[in-house]
Amino acid sequence: MTDNTILIFDTTLRDGEQSPGCSMNLEEKLQVAAQLETLGVDIIEAGFAIASQGDFEAVSEVSRQCQRATVASLARAAIADIERAWEAVRHARAPRIHTFIATSPLHMRVKLNKTPEEVIEAIERTVRHARNLCPDVEWSAEDATRTESDFLARAIETAIRAGARTINLPDTVGYATPETYGALFRDMIARVPNADQAIFSTHCHNDLGLGVANTLAAVMGGARQVESTINGIGERAGNAAVEEIAMALKVRGDVMPFRTNVVSTEITRASRLVSGITGFQVQPNKAIVGANAFAHESGIHQDGMIKDSSTYEIMTPESVGVATSSLVMGKHSGRAAFKAKLIELGYDLGDNAFQDAFVRFKALADAKKAVFDEDIVALVDDEVLRGHDSIKVKEVEIYCGTGPARAILTLEVDGAEHVAATRGSGPVDALFAAIRQIVPHDRSVLERYEVHAVTGGTDAQAEVSVLLAEDGRTTRGRGASHDTMVASARAYVNALNKLMVKRGKQPVGNAIAG
Numbered sequence: 001m002t003d004n005t006i007l008i009f010d011t012t013l014r015d016g017e018q019s020p021g022c023s024m025n026l027e028e029k030l031q032v033a034a035q036l037e038t039l040g041v042d043i044i045e046a047g048f049a050i051a052s053q054g055d056f057e058a059v060s061e062v063s064r065q066c067q068r069a070t071v072a073s074l075a076r077a078a079i080a081d082i083e084r085a086w087e088a089v090r091h092a093r094a095p096r097i098h099t100f101i102a103t104s105p106l107h108m109r110v111k112l113n114k115t116p117e118e119v120i121e122a123i124e125r126t127v128r129h130a131r132n133l134c135p136d137v138e139w140s141a142e143d144a145t146r147t148e149s150d151f152l153a154r155a156i157e158t159a160i161r162a163g164a165r166t167i168n169l170p171d172t173v174g175y176a177t178p179e180t181y182g183a184l185f186r187d188m189i190a191r192v193p194n195a196d197q198a199i200f201s202t203h204c205h206n207d208l209g210l211g212v213a214n215t216l217a218a219v220m221g222g223a224r225q226v227e228s229t230i231n232g233i234g235e236r237a238g239n240a241a242v243e244e245i246a247m248a249l250k251v252r253g254d255v256m257p258f259r260t261n262v263v264s265t266e267i268t269r270a271s272r273l274v275s276g277i278t279g280f281q282v283q284p285n286k287a288i289v290g291a292n293a294f295a296h297e298s299g300i301h302q303d304g305m306i307k308d309s310s311t312y313e314i315m316t317p318e319s320v321g322v323a324t325s326s327l328v329m330g331k332h333s334g335r336a337a338f339k340a341k342l343i344e345l346g347y348d349l350g351d352n353a354f355q356d357a358f359v360r361f362k363a364l365a366d367a368k369k370a371v372f373d374e375d376i377v378a379l380v381d382d383e384v385l386r387g388h389d390s391i392k393v394k395e396v397e398i399y400c401g402t403g404p405a406r407a408i409l410t411l412e413v414d415g416a417e418h419v420a421a422t423r424g425s426g427p428v429d430a431l432f433a434a435i436r437q438i439v440p441h442d443r444s445v446l447e448r449y450e451v452h453a454v455t456g457g458t459d460a461q462a463e464v465s466v467l468l469a470e471d472g473r474t475t476r477g478r479g480a481s482h483d484t485m486v487a488s489a490r491a492y493v494n495a496l497n498k499l500m501v502k503r504g505k506q507p508v509g510n511a512i513a514g
């Protein structure tokens with residue numbers, strides 16, 4: 001690693017997953033981790049191993065799966081936390097324990113009920129313990145930006161002496177400004193006597209919308225690791241967004257002479273995967289990955305773009321992985337062309353998954369005039385997603401208009417078909433009532449239902465995302481189809497499958513009606 005390489009520490013699976021309604025199951029976390037590796041992030045924070053059995057399993061499995069990236073687990077400054085983190089990450093080729101304790105007067109007093117001396121003692125003891133287990137230890141000073149600077153310098157020196165290799169100074173509450181945050185790094189790196197034995201890291205929250213600006217200021221101040229999430233998901237207003245940091249460093253190398261290992265052409269795929277899995281849609285005007293990030297509406301801009309795209313584009317859509325060959329496939333495309341297109345889009349499906357995807361592609365090409373890359377991505381993601389579902393949507397019939405709507409639905413539940421005919425105030429209401437009739441789940445509530453068009457045009461595919469809540473647990477489902485009602489049924493049933501897994505129950509037996 002050269003001195004101008006900025007390490008990317010991705011915390012989508014930990015801080016990102018902590019945002020309300022963003023939880024992912026094991027399979028989804030593994031999918032995201034695989035894409036993060038393809039994207040080229042250096043460190044993946046896979047979870048908080050002691051938080052739950054699910055988190056522990058996710059960290060362990062991500063550790064086993066990762067081929068290249070370092071895998072970290074978060075741990076509080078407690079021996080039990082650190083040992084649990086180690087148990088999970090020890091399977092990784094390059095494991096890391098990331099331990100933290102709050103250092104601001106407010107947090108030490110109100111949250112930890114500890115004196116500053118007790119916090120210094122805890123840092124020394126817990127970092128040393130972590131280092132005895134794992135060669136790579138990161139220590140974070142939670143609420144660093146509201147910490148008194150002499151105390152912060154002492155805490156950092158203690159952590160490095162105890163064996164921490166990375167020192168993270170989080171702006172936990174998104175309070176910093178670029179000037180103050182950059183100065184914090186300059187000051188600590190200059191003043192802590194053993195600072196040269198560690199890499200300094202940024203971790204910014206976006207409460208004032210300054211997460212990325214603060215991150216870049218810290219890099220200019222000497223930080224060589226940045227902590228961030230895909231699409232900027234995370235607690236409250238979120239974390240600094242990986243894609244924005246990576247592209248800012250790439251595009252403005254003239255004023256920020258740094259490089260990252262991010263493969264920028266994988267950014268769009270990573271963004272889509274995370275928004276699809278979490279159901280958190282990316283706002284259209286979001287930098288780098290928003291639907292309008294490369295759209296030019298005004299006549300003057302369009303005229304400039306036709307003459308020379310650099311008039312209004314500081315980076316190309318291709319550089320972040322936006323497909324340029326819009327119209328790609330049609331109903332005459334055969335297996336070989338479809339396979340070639342999948343490879344071009346980065347998919348390597350097994351024989352059965354390929355066959356299922358091809359059948360759906362043909363149906364889509366029959367129903368839709370033009371099949372775009374985005375359509376194929378939505379279709380294949382949808383197919384891969386429901387691979388292990390034990391409840392499947394077989395047929396959907398909807399009658400709707402000015403009167404009450406009716407739905408006739410066929411579901412396959414563990415291989416057996418069940419049919420329900422229901423009415424509702426509208427087609428979605430009738431359809432979801434049919435699902436509830438076949439698989440009763442009275443305690444759960446539909447908390448969110450969102451529809452999004454994959455491309456433009458009235459024949460666009462719909463991507464639907466739903467959130468089901470039951471006894472404090474939430475599950476998210478998604479589905480895609482050129483028919484909005486079929487996509488809705490798929491999304492709801494996808495969430496229901498996950499709910500069954502969470503309950504630890506099979507959906508068969510006397511729970512099934514119809």
Ligand code: KIV
Binds near residue numbers: 100140141142170
């Ligand atoms: O925001 C924060 O302070 C954190 C730490 C636990 C690193 O997420």
Ligand code: ZN
Binds near residue numbers: 205
């Ligand atoms: Zn955080």
